[in-house]
Amino acid sequence: MSEIVQDYIEDYIRGLIPADCLQIEEFRQRAQATDIPIIHKEVQKQIELLITAQKIQSVLEVGTAVGFSASVFAIAMGPRGRVDTIERNFKMVVQAEENISSLGLNHQINLMVGDAQEKLAELDQSYDMIFLDGAKGHYIHLLDDCLRCLKPGGLLISDNVLFKGMIASNELVIRRKITIVKRMRVYLETISNHPQLITSILPLGDGLAISLKKTIKDEASCCQA
Ligand SMILES: C[S@@+](CC[C@H](N)C(=O)[O-])C[C@H]1O[C@@H](n2cnc3c(N)ncnc32)[C@H](O)[C@@H]1O
Numbered sequence: 001m002s003e004i005v006q007d008y009i010e011d012y013i014r015g016l017i018p019a020d021c022l023q024i025e026e027f028r029q030r031a032q033a034t035d036i037p038i039i040h041k042e043v044q045k046q047i048e049l050l051i052t053a054q055k056i057q058s059v060l061e062v063g064t065a066v067g068f069s070a071s072v073f074a075i076a077m078g079p080r081g082r083v084d085t086i087e088r089n090f091k092m093v094v095q096a097e098e099n100i101s102s103l104g105l106n107h108q109i110n111l112m113v114g115d116a117q118e119k120l121a122e123l124d125q126s127y128d129m130i131f132l133d134g135a136k137g138h139y140i141h142l143l144d145d146c147l148r149c150l151k152p153g154g155l156l157i158s159d160n161v162l163f164k165g166m167i168a169s170n171e172l173v174i175r176r177k178i179t180i181v182k183r184m185r186v187y188l189e190t191i192s193n194h195p196q197l198i199t200s201i202l203p204l205g206d207g208l209a210i211s212l213k214k215t216i217k218d219e220a221s222c223c224q225a
Contacts, residue, residue, distance in 0.1 A: 003164045004203045014041050023103060024072060031068050038068040039133065039159060040205030047131070050155060050210070051076040056128040060149060061085040062116040062142065063134035067096030067109070073131070074108040083109045084127075086116045086134070120145035127151065132158040137180040140187040147196060152215040156197070161188060162207025195219075 019025040031038045039047070050056070051073060057080060059073045064087035074083050087093050093113050100109050112119050116134050120142055130146050132139050139158055146156055165172045166181050167188065173181050191199045191211050198218070199211040212218075 004162050004205070004207055010042070017041055017045050021075060024068075024075065027068055027071065027099065027103070031066055036066050036068075038065060039072070043159060043205040043208055044069070044072055046202075046204060046208065046210075047157060048072065048076045050157070051081075051129070054128065054153075054155060056155070057081050058127045059083045059085075059129045059131060060123070060127045061131045061133065062120070063087065063132070064096045064111060065092050065133075067099040067111075069131065069133065070096070070109050070111075071100060071103050071105055073129075074105045075103075077108075079108065081108060084112060084123075085109060086112045086114065086119045088113070088115050117141055117145075120149065123149050125149065127154060129155045129157065132156070133160070136160055136163060137183045140183050140190065143187070143190065147194075147213065150213045152213055154213050156191070156209075156211040156213065158187070158191070158209040158211070160206040161201060161209045162203065164206065167207065 028038065057077055059077070059082070061070055061073070061083060064070055064085040070083045070085040074081055087096060090113070093111060096111055100106055100111070117138065123145070126149050128151055130150050132142065132146070150156055161184060162168060163181065163184060166174065166177060167184050188201065188209065191197055191209060192201070196214055197211040198214060199209055201207065201209045
């Protein structure tokens with residue numbers, strides 16, 4: 001359980017989510033059985049909704065793990081959608097390649113091996129959506145490159161931003177996690193007040209921040225009273 005919302009609420013919401021795709025459901029169960037940290041079911045549904053509503057066709061992901069969320073995004077976008085996903089752990093990369101291949105999604109998903117900060121700095125293309133799901137203490141260091149690589153009107157989605165409640169309450173903070181907590185608080189304050197972003201933070205899963213990169217029209221239409 002996420003420790004962000006009460007278990008009975010989370011169980012109820014998860015119980016309402018249908019298993020739309022059997023292969024993805026089996027993939028989720030396999031990953032969870034081996035303790036691979038993948039997106040929560042309700043976070044998956046929220047992002048599928050956003051992909052469909054915003055007609056997203058290109059995604060950059062930080063943190064592939066075994067390729068679960070990348071596969072979910074590729075399927076939600078349909079065959080013309082593309083995912084670039086970055087992973088630095090070679091063992092994960094090997095498993096992700098196998099999983100993506102067995103789902104027949106190789107033509108949609110491009111696995112980039114290496115550290116996200118280095119890979120992001122090299123990127124010169126822009127995306128409809130960027131999904132941050134790597135090391136939580138580094139989101140703040142990736143923000144400038146994410147903004148550079150995000151199309152106006154695109155979405156920056158950051159997962160695990162409430163980190164088991166520790167971000168919102170000092171009483172829950174574990175001493176050895178204090179640096180991550182401090183950096184995440186700075187990240188959330190930055191994206192919440194950033195002139196180029198409209199950000200909503202949801203107590204969904206382990207906390208999900210959804211930020212829209214404003215278009216020039218959005219920037220012009222803010223309160224001028
Ligand atoms: C929570 S898991 C990702 C789960 C995946 N998005 C999913 O839902 O299926 C986080 C992954 O990010 C990777 N990671 C963490 N920091 C990274 C970095 N700086 N660069 C690349 N990968 C990173 C870790 O090795 C780990 O596999």
